[in-house]
Amino acid sequence: MKISLIQKYNVPGPRYTSYPTVPYWNEVEFTEQKWIASFQQSFSESNSQNGISLYIHLPFCESMCTFCGCNKRITKNHTVEEDYIKALIKEWSLYCKLLPEKPLIKEIHLGGGTPTFFSKNNLEHLINGIFTFANKADQHEFSFEGHPNNTTYEQLQKLYDLGFRRVSFGVQDYAEKVQKAINRIQPFHNVAKVTFWAKEIGYTSIGHDIIFGLPFQTIEDVVDTIEKTNSLKPDRLAFYSYAHVPWIKGNGQRGFNEENLPKDAQKRKLYEIGKQLLSKNGYHEIGMDHFALESDSLYKAAANKGLHRNFMGYSASKTQLMIGLGVSSISDSWYSFAQNTKNLEDYYQLLEWDKLPIVKGHILNDEDLKIRKHILHLTCDFETSWDNEARYFEELPSVLKDLEEIEKDQLIVIEEKRIKITEAGRPFVRNICMAFDLHLKRKSPETNLFSMTV
Incomplete structure (x- = not known):
């Protein structure tokens, strides 16, 4: 593997166990x-x-x-x-x-x-x-x-x-x-x-x-x-x-x-x-x-x-x-995420009050759900497609534009309505997913949030 690719793509990025992160x-x-x-x-x-x-x-x-x-x-x-x-x-x-x-x-x-x-x-x-x-x-x-x-x-x-x-x-x-x-x-x-x-x-x-x-x-x-x-x-x-x-x-x-x-x-x-x-x-x-x-x-x-x-x-x-x-656990209904308190004493206290120990979460909108499916397909199948209206989203042309450089490096193949990750591209799945991450693109983190992708 070329050292230049590692240097190029070794940036902080999510591990995508969920979207939005x-x-x-x-x-x-x-x-x-x-x-x-x-x-x-x-x-x-x-x-x-x-x-x-x-x-x-x-x-x-x-x-x-x-x-x-x-x-x-x-x-x-x-x-x-x-x-x-x-x-x-x-x-x-x-x-x-x-x-x-x-x-x-x-x-x-x-x-x-x-x-x-x-x-x-x-x-x-x-x-x-x-x-x-x-x-x-x-x-x-x-x-x-x-x-x-x-x-x-x-x-x-x-x-x-x-x-x-x-x-x-x-x-x-x-x-x-x-x-x-x-x-x-x-x-x-x-x-x-x-x-x-x-x-x-x-x-x-x-x-x-x-x-x-x-x-x-x-x-x-x-x-x-x-x-x-x-x-x-x-x-x-x-x-x-x-x-x-x-x-x-x-x-x-x-x-x-x-x-x-x-x-x-x-x-x-x-x-x-x-x-x-x-x-x-x-x-x-x-x-x-x-x-x-x-x-x-x-x-x-x-x-x-x-x-x-x-x-x-x-x-x-x-x-x-x-x-x-349990303390710090995250629940996922597909349409929403909810996370429990990370503090053990608070966890016990909320349960004693007969309350779910949830402290934060996120309700996914239509855009989130579409992007979530694309990222799930990329991380599980090394490909994703938009062959029907349910998979298409407004900013897809911009995403494909951002992926052109990755395609030039032969990490993906962009077809008419499909992206396939190549064998050489598999170590860079997180980088490819980041191109779809509209939340990350709209607001880059101002402080350290993620580990390095490579």
Whole structure:
């Protein structure tokens, strides 16, 4: 890959788990009642057909990983588990009281923080509490994130018994110097152990998360990490760029100096070599930053143009309505977004007052909905089209004009009513999506908001 392209397109940009992106939400026009109406409309359109999704944020961690950009609460005090689960079930009950019938749950994802901070009994209490108010879809997909250092066989077995078949383990990198810099000391033995346990129990999709661009990381480190990963043969991988955003995350991302980070072409080379190794080992690139074996549901969904993307990342199954439970969680009705408070104490207080813990959101207008579909197609299918009036929007000619330079660089092909991203253009998907981002184009950020795209 040409260094000039990396230098040219390595600019701050969103990761597009949503559109509009959170910094561009219109909070002035958003109200809780508008969100509830949107949530109820989406439920009536989707529950009986596809069911709904739940994202449950479990924020507690025993130690601070300095690469992490998630909302978390650091503590070794496990007595916090029961109060938090009680609050989650209360929040879910408030949503269910707004519905005319029991929701049908197709997807659950436990994220964090560290979901495996919680004991197997408390995890069981949580899931059973959720299904006190809901039914389980026949073709459901339940997943969770596990920390290799504290995930136990008993937790894996319990969650499997509760219907979970997918687990992802955070690996990041196996080099000791990198692990020390990001405060994530995690031997290969620990990852191998939990991976083999998950296979033995019967999980059908085991994932590993690997990051490139970490402090002190070299090509040899990436090669070693991927070779070790291949020896365990997880079904899918997230291989993504470290997002250095210390202006957002405070001290959590200041455990090393800027000069310790791989830059531009050096960083991109880590990805290219990693990608080559993954391809050699039978992994196919899926959307942005994801890879999967042909036997995995993520690969099959991508091959059949059935891939979906939302705040939970990429999914092999599509739902219109996603409810986010827990501190900082974001809900998505397709027509609207709503985010919970990021403060744990406020979260508890609002629930004690029988109020949804929502603090901000955005109601999508017609233009937003059209752009959202285009960005979703680009990030999932590497193409989008406007072959009917429903996909056309007034500023499309201007967008195509802005894309001419990207086409000259052979990153996309612009047809009469379609754009296709080339193989060379896949690493620049975020840049291509930015051309469609009318909110970003109308008001460029005056301060740091996003990580670098490359």
